[in-house]
Amino acid sequence: MINKSSNLSNSVAEALRFLTGIPRTAVIFIVIVISALFTEVTSNLSTASIFLPVLDSIVCLNMIFQ
Numbered sequence: 001m002i003n004k005s006s007n008l009s010n011s012v013a014e015a016l017r018f019l020t021g022i023p024r025t026a027v028i029f030i031v032i033v034i035s036a037l038f039t040e041v042t043s044n045l046s047t048a049s050i051f052l053p054v055l056d057s058i059v060c061l062n063m064i065f066q
Helices: 002-006 008-015 017-021 024-039 044-064
Strands: none
Touching: 008 017, 008 044, 024 044
């Protein structure tokens, strides 16, 4: 994937690091709302191909820094 080779997902995950202090249910709600709004403009496939690598990087960073 292009996101993995350019480390874009890691950069976005680093930018979203401020979410670490927020409860997990709130983070899940925020992700759902953002992805729902994003799918209004793009197709479901493109939304998934953009969001899944970013979410994977967020989870990996969150596991490392817990």
